[in-house]
Amino acid sequence: xxxxxxxxxxxxxxxxxxxxxxxxxxxxxxxxxxxxxxxxxxxxxxxxxxxxxxxxxxxxxxxxxxxxxxxxxxxxxxxxxxx
Amino acid sequence: xxxxxxxxxxxxxxxxxxxxxxxxxxxxxxxxxxxxxxxxxxxxxxxxxxxxxxxxxxxxxxxxxxxxxxxxxxxxxxxxxxxxxxxxxxxxxxxxxxxxxxxxxxxxxxxxxxxxxxxxxxxxxxxxxxxxxxxxxxxxxxxxxxxxxxxxxxxxxxxxxxxxxxxxxxxxxxxxxxxxxxxxxxxxxxxxxxxxxxxxxxxxxxxxxxxxxxxxxxxxxxxxxxxxxxxxxxxxxxxxxxxxxxxxxxxxxxxxxxxxxxxxxxxxxxxxxxxxxxxxxxxxxxxxxxxxxxxxxxxxxxxxxxxxxxxxxxxxxxxxxxxxxxxxxxxxxxxxxxxxxxxxxxxxxxxxxxxxxxxxxxxxxxxxxxxxxxxxxxxxxxxxxxxxxxxxxxxxxxxxxxxxxxxxxxxxxxxxxxxxxxxxxxxxxxxxxxxxxxxxxxxxxxxxxxxxxxxxxxxxxxxxxxxxxxxxxxxxxxxxxxxxxxxxxxxxxxxxxxxxxxxxxxxxxxxxxxxxxxxxxxxxxxxxxxxxxxxxxxxxxxxxxxxxxxxxxxxxxxxxxxxxxxxxxxxxxxxxxxxxxxxxxxxxxxxxxxxxxxxxxxxxxxxxxxxxxxxxxxxxxxxxxxxxxxxxxxxxxxxxxxxxxxxxxxxxxxxxxxxxxxxxxxxxxxxxxxxxxxxxxxxxxxxxxxxxxxxxxxxxxxxxxxxxxxxxxxxxxxxxxxxxxxxxxxxxxxxxxxxxxxxxxxxxxxxxxxxxxxxxxxxxxxxxxxxxxxxxxxxxxxxxxxxxxxxxxxxxxxxxxxxxxxxxxxxxxxxxxxxxxxxxxxxxxxxxxxxxxxxxxxxxxxxxxxxxxxxxxxxxxxxxxxxxxxxxxxxxxxx
Numbered sequence: 001x002x003x004x005x006x007x008x009x010x011x012x013x014x015x016x017x018x019x020x021x022x023x024x025x026x027x028x029x030x031x032x033x034x035x036x037x038x039x040x041x042x043x044x045x046x047x048x049x050x051x052x053x054x055x056x057x058x059x060x061x062x063x064x065x066x067x068x069x070x071x072x073x074x075x076x077x078x079x080x081x082x083x
Numbered sequence: 084x085x086x087x088x089x090x091x092x093x094x095x096x097x098x099x100x101x102x103x104x105x106x107x108x109x110x111x112x113x114x115x116x117x118x119x120x121x122x123x124x125x126x127x128x129x130x131x132x133x134x135x136x137x138x139x140x141x142x143x144x145x146x147x148x149x150x151x152x153x154x155x156x157x158x159x160x161x162x163x164x165x166x167x168x169x170x171x172x173x174x175x176x177x178x179x180x181x182x183x184x185x186x187x188x189x190x191x192x193x194x195x196x197x198x199x200x201x202x203x204x205x206x207x208x209x210x211x212x213x214x215x216x217x218x219x220x221x222x223x224x225x226x227x228x229x230x231x232x233x234x235x236x237x238x239x240x241x242x243x244x245x246x247x248x249x250x251x252x253x254x255x256x257x258x259x260x261x262x263x264x265x266x267x268x269x270x271x272x273x274x275x276x277x278x279x280x281x282x283x284x285x286x287x288x289x290x291x292x293x294x295x296x297x298x299x300x301x302x303x304x305x306x307x308x309x310x311x312x313x314x315x316x317x318x319x320x321x322x323x324x325x326x327x328x329x330x331x332x333x334x335x336x337x338x339x340x341x342x343x344x345x346x347x348x349x350x351x352x353x354x355x356x357x358x359x360x361x362x363x364x365x366x367x368x369x370x371x372x373x374x375x376x377x378x379x380x381x382x383x384x385x386x387x388x389x390x391x392x393x394x395x396x397x398x399x400x401x402x403x404x405x406x407x408x409x410x411x412x413x414x415x416x417x418x419x420x421x422x423x424x425x426x427x428x429x430x431x432x433x434x435x436x437x438x439x440x441x442x443x444x445x446x447x448x449x450x451x452x453x454x455x456x457x458x459x460x461x462x463x464x465x466x467x468x469x470x471x472x473x474x475x476x477x478x479x480x481x482x483x484x485x486x487x488x489x490x491x492x493x494x495x496x497x498x499x500x501x502x503x504x505x506x507x508x509x510x511x512x513x514x515x516x517x518x519x520x521x522x523x524x525x526x527x528x529x530x531x532x533x534x535x536x537x538x539x540x541x542x543x544x545x546x547x548x549x550x551x552x553x554x555x556x557x558x559x560x561x562x563x564x565x566x567x568x569x570x571x572x573x574x575x576x577x578x579x580x581x582x583x584x585x586x587x588x589x590x591x592x593x594x595x596x597x598x599x600x601x602x603x604x605x606x607x608x609x610x611x612x613x614x615x616x617x618x619x620x621x622x623x624x625x626x627x628x629x630x631x632x633x634x635x636x637x638x639x640x641x642x643x644x645x646x647x648x649x650x651x652x653x654x655x656x657x658x659x660x661x662x663x664x665x666x667x668x669x670x671x672x673x674x675x676x677x678x679x680x681x682x683x684x685x686x687x688x689x690x691x692x693x694x695x696x697x698x699x700x701x702x703x704x705x706x707x708x709x710x711x712x713x714x715x716x717x718x719x720x721x722x723x724x725x726x727x728x729x730x731x732x733x734x735x736x737x738x739x740x741x742x743x744x745x746x747x748x749x750x751x752x753x754x755x756x757x758x759x760x761x762x763x764x765x766x767x768x769x770x771x772x773x774x775x776x777x778x779x780x781x782x783x784x785x786x787x788x789x790x791x792x793x794x795x796x797x798x799x800x801x802x803x804x805x806x807x808x809x810x811x812x813x814x815x816x817x818x819x820x821x822x823x824x825x826x827x828x829x830x831x832x833x834x835x836x837x838x839x840x841x842x843x844x845x846x847x848x849x850x851x852x853x854x855x856x857x858x859x860x861x862x863x864x865x866x867x868x869x870x871x872x873x874x875x876x877x878x879x880x881x882x883x884x885x886x887x888x889x890x891x892x893x894x895x896x897x898x899x900x901x902x903x904x905x906x907x908x909x910x911x912x913x914x915x916x917x918x919x920x921x922x923x924x925x926x927x928x929x930x931x932x933x934x935x936x937x938x939x940x941x942x943x944x945x946x947x948x949x950x951x952x953x954x955x956x957x958x959x960x961x962x
Contacts (some may be wrong), residue, residue: 032917
């Protein structure tokens with residue numbers, strides 16, 4: 001019994017995807033920001049591990065929203081700091 | 084102004100004796116402060132080099148005057164080193180993890196690496212006391228270690244075994260200091276200490292900084308005597324003991340005396356830093372009050388952080404008790420004359436207002452009555468000199484006024500002020516009102532604005548602030564006036580609306596059909612702003628009559644169309660609409676109430692369907708007018724019939740009492756029958772429950788049902804003619820359950836959702852048999868509040884009541900703390916122009932405000948568009 005759990009298939013987990021460099025630079029220009037202004041997510045987050053993202057990647061999270069229908073959010077993957 | 088700079092890093096370290104001496108401008112050796120002429124002693128605690136507080140003198144260090152000199156540190160050379168209380172924990176740790184002879188950490192490099200990790204891969208952990216075993220042998224020099232005992236506040240000792248007995252050997256601060264000096268720099272890093280900024284021996288003081296006089300100013304009392312600051316008192320003690328210590332040392336006093344003095348010096352330095360250390364009697368003032376020393380200045384609610392930096396006292400504010408005045412608009416606030424005379428607004432004199440302001444100055448500081456025009460308290464000349472207006476100089480000063488001067492005018496009707504009630508939990512806790520100067524000593528407000536402030540009139544106090552600039556007043560009117568805050572961003576509905584008597588009154592007015600003569604109709608509408616009366620609804624015997632619904636309709640906007648169920652609606656399976664016998668089907672057609680009763684659902688705070696629709700359709704201003712009209716109409720309506728509630732309103736007739744007794748008797752029998760079944764072992768347990776649990780549930784169910792039945796019996800007897808029923812049905816106050824408990828039966832008392840079981844062995848009270856399971860032995864109260872409780876019932880009621888009180892107390896403290904943490908986390912976030920939510924540093928929190936970028940006050944209860952409402956008002960019928 002070692003079927004690996006795919007967290008992304010869980011109902012409550014929103015879609016995560018890695019953004020390409022072009023998409024990231026476009027994101028930075030639309031919001032006029034650098035990567036330090038992005039919200040962060042740890043590299044060992046189960047969903048991040050599942051899509052194979054590494055530190056310094058930017059991931060797109062697509063949620064279904066009660067009010068907006070579909071809401072996109074972006075997060076910068078960072079290494080979890082030691083304690 | 085220099086541009087804002089980003090903080091790269093912050094370094095925390097200890098002051099070294101060298102640094103203390105370098106920053107010191109003067110060595111302090113005398114415990115005296117001022118000589119007989121009131122002049123500071125040189126090298127005394129008030130030395131002129133440490134800064135000046137007396138006007139007229141100049142600082143000897145920076146040559147500036149009292150107001151400009153920031154003050155400078157001095158220092159005291161201590162006769163012997165003493166421990167800094169703030170670092171006793173660190174000292175204990177260092178003594179326990181390092182060798183007593185060579186000063187190295189008592190661990191091999193491998194053992195250190197195990198905890199801290201290698202240089203490239205650090206675990207983030209630091210060495211702690213637990214990593215070093217007690218009394219081991221030093222791996223570096225092989226010396227046997229001893230156990231270190233620490234006794235609060237500042238005593239350290241080693242445990243030596245002499246002749247098989249344990250003997251405590253005291254360590255002097257000098258001993259400890261020399262041990263600290265031996266610890267090599269390399270060994271400090273794994274302990275979490277950066278040796279460049281904090282050598283461990285610096286935790287033992289050899290020289291004490293003396294803070295500048297500017298942070299411990301002496302105050303001159305009325306009798307001309309000087310009273311020194313607590314810190315100065317403490318420094319005096321330290322210097323005195325230090326002096327005596329030195330003298331004894333030089334004279335070669337016996338060891339015992341030296342030790343005593345050393346301990347005394349340690350005590351004074353300890354209490355100088357912190358006067359609330361455990362195990363140390365606090366140093367006291369001559370009056371017996373504990374001294375407020377360094378740590379007490381920073382700590383706690385009134386300390387530097389919470390008292391002086393996060394929150395401060397403000398000018399142009401006032402506070403008094405509040406009381407209601409239904410004749411005011413919700414936009415207004417009644418301000419007592421005494422407050423209005425004291426609080427001012429500065430007005431700059433121009434060629435356009437000079438005559439008006441001269442007249443105001445002539446009126447002077449005393450306003451004879453509330454209707455008199457406002458006066459002024461001060462005028463300010465262009466050179467910023469203030470002239471106080473008083474009885475004698477009014478005309479002379481008024482004649483001097485020219486453009487460019489400023490007149491500090493008193494408050495008058497119509498001025499914008501901010502009104503606030505603590506706790507300020509949401510933005511509606513501070514709203515801008517218009518001043519109405521009134522007699523009396525309380526702030527007056529319309530009861531309809533109580534819900535946003537969560538105010539009542541049982542002695543509540545509120546604060547008022549007067550904005551001083553044109554910009555502040557503009558912001559106040561546009562952003563935070565009452566009118567702009569009718570809708571709460573919490574749920575997007577109106578939070579201002581009718582309460583209590585407003586709801587009862589409007590219910591009594593609009594329920595069913597009634598006819599009023601012209602005189603009566605105008606009596607009701609006297610205080611509402613109506614333009615014309617509609618045509619009379621019927622004419623009988625040549626007399627014009629207006630219906631109650633017509634009277635209410637006069638205050639509605641003309642284009643209002645809506646349909647909804649009143650709060651008295653029972654949600655029948657098939658709605659009889661206009662024919663509803665409760666008159667709960669509200670239908671408004673082109674601004675005319677066709678059917679239905681107006682109650683909490685229509686105009687109440689938090690519900691207010693009509694208020695909500697008027698806001699969407701006609702705007703905030705019309706809605707505020709409607710609230711004003713509605714509150715006034717409803718107060719007139721409730722006065723028209725009169726409304727009261729008394730003890731005999733809870734009376735039932737003999738038949739009802741008989742029925743209630745019957746119901747309760749049957750319930751008790753039913754309970755006994757079920758207990759019998761259980762005791763015979765015949766009870767079938769419910770799935771997932773034990774037999775006992777099943778029985779308990781059944782009993783609770785039976786008793787709950789019987790209480791509801793008594794309520795129904797009481798309800799049948801008491802109709803809408805009963806005030807309590809009317810209030811419950813209209814939603815003004817109370818519920819049918821409250822009425823049941825007053826007239827019928829109070830019902831089961833519970834603790835944690837179960838019948839009361841605690842008390843004595845196998846029984847709740849000695850009045851019952853052991854193991855009794857019947858209804859009255861476990862907290863069922865079969866009497867009503869009116870009828871009165873018997874002693875056991877009364878006791879059970881107190882048990883149940885106590886649980887309620889504890890619950891509320893716990894809930895408020897917990898939710899308050901939760902709220903505080905939330906507010907602290909969110910306080911500086913704002914919605915940027917691109918719709919993102921950002922911190923002040925530009926970091927993004929949300930990419931679109933609330934994921935949909937919608938202001939909750941502009942959405943319809945969560946939906947972006949109120950489709951139903953729009954269709955309703957166009958089709959003019961229910962959808």
